Structure formats: structure tokens, C-alpha cells
Amino acid sequence: MFAMPVDTKRIQGPEVSVPYDQFLAQQSQQSNEEAIGKERIDGRKSDELREIFLKTAVLSQAKGSAYIEMNNTKVICSVFDPREIPRKSEFSVNGELFCEFKYAPFSCRRKRGHQQDSEEKEMSAYLKRALEPAVCRHEFPNLQVDVYALVLENDGSALAAAITCAGLALADASIPMFDLVVAVQMGISITGKKFLDPTLEEEAYCFTLSGSDEKGSFGRVTAAFLPSLEQFSQVVQDGSMVTETYVEVLKELAHASKDAYRLSQECLLKAVQTSKEIKNAEQKN
Template identity: 45%
Template sequence: MPVDSRRLQGPESAFSYTLLEKKDANAEESILSADLQKMLIDSNHVRKDKRKPTDARPLFLRTGIISQAKGSAYIEQGNTKLVCGVYGPREVQKKSDFRLNGQLFCEFKFAPFSCQKRRSHQQDNEELVLSGLLREALEAAVCLHHFPKAQVEVNIMVIENDGSPLAAALTCASLALASASIPMYDLVIGAAVRQLPKLLLLDPTKDEEWQPKLNHDENNSNLTVGFMPSMQQICAYVHEGVSNPEELEQMLKIVTEYCLKVQPVVQLCLKETVEKMLASEGENNDAE
């Protein structure tokens, strides 16, 4: 019987042992009726991971992770870890998909072990939606007319999900495209913010992203933005929940300010990548 050697040979029905822990029968009701802000932040306005409400998690970036890919990048944003590979440009295989401008094919996938509950090896509805959002955001930043009749593939794999995966994927994919020498108008920096009834949390974790059932008149939402800092344009805007216009404006201000702070970090990573490439080419020329 043939076996797929590339697939992880774990049990399909596996789940985290934490789901078997005993819980109070009235726990859900007590959580829904409690003050959500007190659950996520203490009296000194410090979050569970010792951050202030407007502080982001530590960020780590690296390129050249996948040797077979034309460009690749790895990102760690707290405990959220992703890797991105860029392949192409390649000729479009199907004549029905022929276009004069270039095309982007994006695949967003959670590793089976990346979440508390085991994910399937096949794409589910959430991953398909995230793939579409990623493609729409990157199409605004990539110069598609530079590779007509061709396609560039962008593959995102979430190794560990601890909140804000789409925001991290936008930054990681943009870095991978730039390292692959794909022409771009600007880098795309992703950022997310969590809105509570009386508080805004930048770069939320998985626990902070959770949205319980609150009263309809209370603001309770998540916002993810893809921002192009040099062009001062937004290429992705994903809002889930209930917010008033004033709160949305404040949320947008927080994430755009964060993106402007992250831009030099991404540029420095690209600069180091180019310096390594030039040094490697110089060594090869000397050897010849």
C-alpha cells in the first residue's frame, strides 16, 4: 500500500490533553458575565505576558530559510511562528488562467501541531479565507506587470499559532517576496489590535483574541491591517466584531504607528540579506 512519506504520521483524531481537564459546569456562564478586562489585564494595566496594552511582542526575522525556494523568510512574533516560501515567476499552466499581467497564488496553512486542537492536513474554510486575504493584500504591493503571463507562488506555514497569524503572515510574505527579488511598490507590514469595552490591546495573543458574548452596545472586536509605510497606504483591513467609528479610528492609528516602527527592522533584515549575497558572490569570484 503506497504511503505519503511527506505527511506527518500522527493520529488524525489527536487533541490536546488540556481539553480533558475538569472544568466548572458554570465556568462559561461566569466568564461571560465577568469583566473581560480584568481577565486579560491586572490592576497595574499589565497583561499576562508582562506587556503594557500598547506594547507589541518581541519580533525576530530571518531570510533564506528554505534553500529550494527563490525567496523565503521566517518570523517569530512572541510565540507565533511562521515560515514563508516564494517560488517563481513560473509560466501559467492552464490556458483558462492566462492573463497579461502576472498572478499571485497564495496558500495559508496551519501545521497540524500549530494549534491547541489538531488541524487537518487539508485546507479548511478558515485557511482558504486567510489565503484570499493574503493574496488581495500582496497584489496591491507587487508590481504584477513586471512578469506578464507568469505566476508567483507564496506559501505560508504556521508552525505555532499564539495570536495574530494574519498580521505576522503579511510581514513574513512581504519579506520573502523582497528577498526573492520580486518587484514591489512597497513592503507590507501587518499589525493587529484587540478592542475591549474600555481598552485596546496591540498585537494580541491567542487568549486575548477570544471574543465572548457581550452586550451588543459594548465594543468588542479584532482588527488586522496590512500597511505600506513608504506609500502610506492600507492594503488589508480585516475587522471582526462591533466598534464605533471613533474607536475604529483610534485602532487604526495604533496599528499604523506600530507598522512605522517595524519598517526599519524589516529593511535592516533585507540589508543584511543583500550584504551576505554580495559577500558570497565575492568569495566565489575569488575562488575562480
């Protein structure tokens, strides 16, 4: 669908292709939509997060790393030591964060390119702005810290997962921080149904307007939160929302992020305890 620089080492597909799911029977899609409209397919309540699995220090080569799994959304994140900012001559008082958000080629329904596309670049910018307020950047002037987030499997809320994961990875890399960063997404459909931590299907459902009057609010909001400072570091919204609904969604997101925060804290605590045990064991030997 889009032209990429030719890489002769890869098998070239045809120039133009159409995703197969367009030819799927419309009926199955409709019945699926109806099912989502009634209750969530995985049986969650509208304000319930998916079960979250978090782990730090998953990569040995990176200074810090973390992995997050929210059912079928899986993101791995790595953070590297501060290094000199490339191609920069003037002095910067604050250190810089370089963030790269990437979908693995196999992570979505449609194959992703091996180079960053414009959507991924946009996500990288969100990731950067979500993390920046949490990092004590004055502690490493003139240096840059690299943060790489790779989505292994995308089943909705990938940006939120990447932000939470990157926050943990930064902490794991012992980068000085003011606070942890957690992010949660919420979708709202035109029928007024709210989906906390939506799956890919639910995200799509939030944008189907078929046959409804356009008076209700719909769309998605992803909010990154610094829980102990009670600050929003980033809010990404699309769709169309009236102020009252938007405010409601923000409040619910702030509330929901407390659960995610507790998990992140626990994960870090566990990591510290294990490393302490290992050290003690080494000393005894």
C-alpha cells in the same frame, strides 16, 4: 468533528471528538480572564508589539523565503519562481499571485487537518489581497508567483505575521515590488482595553462579553500596510465597533506598522550585506 477523506496511511481517530479544554474547570478560565483584564500577562504596554525576529533565505529550495517569530507565533513563508498559470488559456496582462495560507496540523490547540479548511482558504484570500498591490504584477504577464505561508505555531496575530513574512519572502525572491508589506493586528475588548499584537488568550478575551452592556466596541482588526506609499492594502475586521473607535484603532495600527517596517528593512539590508560579503570572499579566493 468534521469528516475528512479517509487516508489509510494515517491513524484514524474516532469519528466524533470533543476538545478536552471544554471540560477544564471554568474557574481557571475566569481567573485568567480577570488577569488579562488588568494588565497584559507578558508585561507589555497596550501599544507595544511583541519582540519580532525576522530572517530571510531560510529555505534553500525556494526562490525566496522568510521566517518570522513573534514570541510563540511562528510562521515560515516561501516564494517560488514565476511559472505559467496552470489551466488558463487567455492572456492576462498582469501576472498573478497564488497564495496559500496553512496552519500546520500541530500549530493550534485543536489539531488541524492536513488539507486546507475553509478558514485557511479565507486567510489565503486575505493574504493574496494584502500582497497584490505591493507587487509589480505587470512585470511578469501571463505568469504566476506562488506564495506559501505555513504557521508553525499560533499564539495570536497569525495572519498579520504571515503577511509581514510573505512580504519579506517576496523581496527575498527578488520579485519586483512597489513597497514592502507589513501587517499588525489589534484587539479591543468590551471594557475598552486595547491590545496591540494580541496573543491567542488576548484575542479570545476580546470576544468575551459576559455581563457587560453591549455599548462598547470589541473585536479585532488586522491591517496590512504599505508604509512608504502610506496605503492600506487590506483591512480585516470582526467584532462590533463604533466608527470613532474603529478609526482610532486604524490610526494606531498605521503608526505601529512603522516599527515593524523598520525591522523588515533592517532584515533585508542585513541579508544583502551578508550575501555581498560572501561574494567578496569568493572573489578573493
